[in-house]
Amino acid sequence: DTEVTQTPKHLVMGMTNKKSLKCEQHMGHRAMYWYKQKAKKPPELMFVYSYEKLSINESVPSRFSPECPNSSLLNLHLHALQPEDSALYLCASSQGAGWPQHFGDGTRLSIL
Amino acid sequence: AQKVTQAQTEISVVEKEDVTLDCVYETRDTTYYLFWYKQPPSGELVFLIRRNSFDEQNEISGRYSWNFQKSTSSFNFTITASQVVDSAVYFCALSEAPTSGTYKYIFGTGTRLKVLA
Numbered sequence: 124d125t126e127v128t129q130t131p132k133h134l135v136m137g138m139t140n141k142k143s144l145k146c147e148q149h150m151g152h153r154a155m156y157w158y159k160q161k162a163k164k165p166p167e168l169m170f171v172y173s174y175e176k177l178s179i180n181e182s183v184p185s186r187f188s189p190e191c192p193n194s195s196l197l198n199l200h201l202h203a204l205q206p207e208d209s210a211l212y213l214c215a216s217s218q219g220a221g222w223p224q225h226f227g228d229g230t231r232l233s234i235l
Numbered sequence: 236a237q238k239v240t241q242a243q244t245e246i247s248v249v250e251k252e253d254v255t256l257d258c259v260y261e262t263r264d265t266t267y268y269l270f271w272y273k274q275p276p277s278g279e280l281v282f283l284i285r286r287n288s289f290d291e292q293n294e295i296s297g298r299y300s301w302n303f304q305k306s307t308s309s310f311n312f313t314i315t316a317s318q319v320v321d322s323a324v325y326f327c328a329l330s331e332a333p334t335s336g337t338y339k340y341i342f343g344t345g346t347r348l349k350v351l352a
Contacts, residue, residue, distance in 0.1 A: 154338055163345075164345075165342035166280070171339075179339065228277070
């Protein structure tokens with residue numbers, strides 16, 4: 124069992140839909156991350172929250188909107204996605220910079 | 236600039252063989268951290284080990300061992316007596332010192348290990 128929980132595990136949506144990915148951790152970690160991973164590629168950093176504040180946005184298109192309601196939760200709001208956005212979306216948390224990241228199982232997203 | 240190179244794209248071994256996964260890194264920092272993660276077909280990345288730049292001691296954990304050599308900027312991972320369950324993609328990653336305030340982890344491109352029964 125992973126200590127970082129992501130829901131849903133699978134998501135299929137049309138290009139006009141709005142959906143959200145959720146991530147939760149109860150390890151007291153102060154940093155939380157969203158990664159996008161395409162098949163046979165390494166994870167690609169999207170966003171980092173540190174102490175509930177957005178610390179890094181890797182020039183991600185505005186159709187992806189992150190939110191950190193509290194220190195345990197991280198959301199990724201999706202709107203008007205494109206077929207090329209189909210990927211595995213991974214959430215991770217860490218005690219801080221330089222500490223091991225703990226990853227969730229990911230959400231497999233398919234855009235029709 | 237920081238960079239992690241995993242030159243081996245895919246390795247196939249027969250069960251019980253030993254296998255070494257290579258990782259070479261580049262950084263200008265004197266303080267940094269190196270990691271190995273395992274990603275089985277199910278998708279989640281599993282943390283295996285963290286090593287800081289001041290600790291060059293090799294580490295062994297069961298069938299896994301890690302060789303960190305600053306002189307060659309390498310952090311290699313050896314699996315002894317491989318098993319089918321070791322089949323996965325393995326990523327090496329690099330992180331700057333916490334004092335830098337950055338939370339970026341640089342991942343290598345990964346090595347896909349196939350262990351055949």
